Amino acid sequence: xxxxxxxLTQYDIEEVQEHCNYLFSQQEIVxxxxxxxQLDRSAKGFISEDEFLxxxxxxxNPLSKRLLRMVDGLNFKDFVAFLSTFSAKASLRQKIELxxxxxxxxxxxxxxxxxxxxxxxxxxxxFMSEEQREQVVTKVLEEAGYTMxxxxxxxxxxxxxxHPGLKMEVEVPID
Amino acid sequence: MASSSVAADMELDRPNLEDxxxxxSLPQEAPRNLHLRDLLDISPxxxxxxxxxxxxxxxxxxxxxxxxxxxxNIYLFPLWCFxxxxxxxxxxxxxxxxxxxxxxxVIEANITSKTFGVKRxxxxxxxxxxxxxxRMVSIFCRLFxxxxxxxxxxxxxxxxxxxxLVEMMCSVFVASWTGVIKYHGPRPSTRPHQVFxxxxxxxxxxxxxxxxxxxxxxxxxxxxWVGFIQKTILESVGCIWFNRNDLRDREVTARKLRDHVQxxxxxxxxxxxxxxxxxxxxxxxxxxxxxxxxxxxxxxxIKYNKIFVDAFWNSKKQSFTMHLVRLMTSWAVVxxxxxxxxxxxxEGETAIAFAERVRDMIAARAGLKKVPWDGYLKHNRPSPKHxxxx
Numbered sequence: 211x212x213x214x215x216x217x218l219t220q221y222d223i224e225e226v227q228e229h230c231n232y233l234f235s236q237q238e239i240v241x242x243x244x245x246x247x248q249l250d251r252s253a254k255g256f257i258s259e260d261e262f263l264x265x266x267x268x269x270x271n272p273l274s275k276r277l278l279r280m281v282d283g284l285n286f287k288d289f290v291a292f293l294s295t296f297s298a299k300a301s302l303r304q305k306i307e308l309x310x311x312x313x314x315x316x317x318x319x320x321x322x323x324x325x326x327x328x329x330x331x332x333x334x335x336x337f338m339s340e341e342q343r344e345q346v347v348t349k350v351l352e353e354a355g356y357t358m359x360x361x362x363x364x365x366x367x368x369x370x371x372x373h374p375g376l377k378m379e380v381e382v383p384i385d
Numbered sequence: 386m387a388s389s390s391v392a393a394d395m396e397l398d399r400p401n402l403e404d405x406x407x408x409x410s411l412p413q414e415a416p417r418n419l420h421l422r423d424l425l426d427i428s429p430x431x432x433x434x435x436x437x438x439x440x441x442x443x444x445x446x447x448x449x450x451x452x453x454x455x456x457x458n459i460y461l462f463p464l465w466c467f468x469x470x471x472x473x474x475x476x477x478x479x480x481x482x483x484x485x486x487x488x489x490x491v492i493e494a495n496i497t498s499k500t501f502g503v504k505r506x507x508x509x510x511x512x513x514x515x516x517x518x519x520r521m522v523s524i525f526c527r528l529f530x531x532x533x534x535x536x537x538x539x540x541x542x543x544x545x546x547x548x549x550l551v552e553m554m555c556s557v558f559v560a561s562w563t564g565v566i567k568y569h570g571p572r573p574s575t576r577p578h579q580v581f582x583x584x585x586x587x588x589x590x591x592x593x594x595x596x597x598x599x600x601x602x603x604x605x606x607x608x609x610w611v612g613f614i615q616k617t618i619l620e621s622v623g624c625i626w627f628n629r630n631d632l633r634d635r636e637v638t639a640r641k642l643r644d645h646v647q648x649x650x651x652x653x654x655x656x657x658x659x660x661x662x663x664x665x666x667x668x669x670x671x672x673x674x675x676x677x678x679x680x681x682x683x684x685x686x687i688k689y690n691k692i693f694v695d696a697f698w699n700s701k702k703q704s705f706t707m708h709l710v711r712l713m714t715s716w717a718v719v720x721x722x723x724x725x726x727x728x729x730x731x732e733g734e735t736a737i738a739f740a741e742r743v744r745d746m747i748a749a750r751a752g753l754k755k756v757p758w759d760g761y762l763k764h765n766r767p768s769p770k771h772x773x774x775x
Binding site: 242245248249262265266267268271272273274277281293296305308309312313326329330333346347350351353354356367370371373376377378379380381382383 | 420421422424425426427428430431432433434435436437438439440441442443444758
């Protein structure tokens, strides 16, 4: 399974690199291709939900369902584009945009109280009851000066979340 | 099952939300000032997910790394071609003939002896090469089946002879794919109340170990010709069968294991606690079943040298037959087997901790890396229980 680069030509690599705005080096793209082929066992050209879930670490992640909706059925170019947000070279704005998209999974363009509740539910599971969750979110929103029926746009969201300590990086192993 | 260590790792990243509940629901210290930002910041969780997509330790356990090609040179390439010709043209057919004639005779003799009692016939095959095989095989047949039936009364003698014969068969099998095996450490002795555990890379692990001492082993039922051999020959050494997919089978199997160990004249029991074949660079979590039997556990470490061929059997990718073909068409299968000191359950140690301790020993000896995953995840998904725990 090792000779992935023989199936990926130099043109392909450059095309993919352009598509992800040069956030990955060519070597990283080759590694990612090997990984893509490893996950896409039936060589369909995209990774199905089932194949993502066969990674135990991924399926145990609380936000796996939301992420699956975003990565299901991506071809390799889009797969790399998705992962490029996690590159060290990606801008903070791009990373926050991804977080926004995870909250706003149905693509309304705004994050509502309901979205916040749902993500909190994914993260806490049965540790907190529905009421406790509502209480927490309401209280926190109040403290920050928002009401329950607020809706955050991307710009609001960036303003809230942006802080110097925000890091969301993944390293691609190059063998 | 084995997700507690993983769950522990994940806990560190999550903001501790229980502290922020209003004071009337939980009588704890006064809630700290939770910024909206902290609540919304899910970046650690996303980072982990992306990390898992890019590379995860579980899949690495089952990856067969292709060896560096060494035939790229103008001088080395013809040499490699010549090697291929010899391997596929000469060694492989030889091995096949060897195996087929050996096993065919055994199987035929087995079938006929079962139907006609002691009398059995076997085919005469011509050719000098086959003659040696036949001689070995006929010795085996002449001894095994009459012994099996005539000595029914004298069980001890019979089992002794059968044991020797199975060992001989395994040596034949090992020779057919040119196994070069080095054994280190004291040979296992047949005493009651002991169990052997080893790391698992391929079905041939069992044969390599069986060659030295006749073990009884606990195995998954396989379909096809392997299952047939399991039934006929291995039954004589007292093997236990189970089915991975049958949940109720577990208790029955546990009971069988316990019974087997208690009896003194049964062959020593060999268990592969990983539960599945793993590529020879990592070890996955051991199942605690082997360590709960209340007897001595003797670890065995097996390490294959990749110099000629990678002995890892990826049961999802290849059938056993293809795997054997690959082994037979290589020059040799080189491996080291270390028999380690028997270990006993310490005071206050749980079976899981005991299993971990033995896994440490085996991994250290054979130079393998440890991974905190359960081998069965190769075949099943993690249950929603584990996701809840996170």
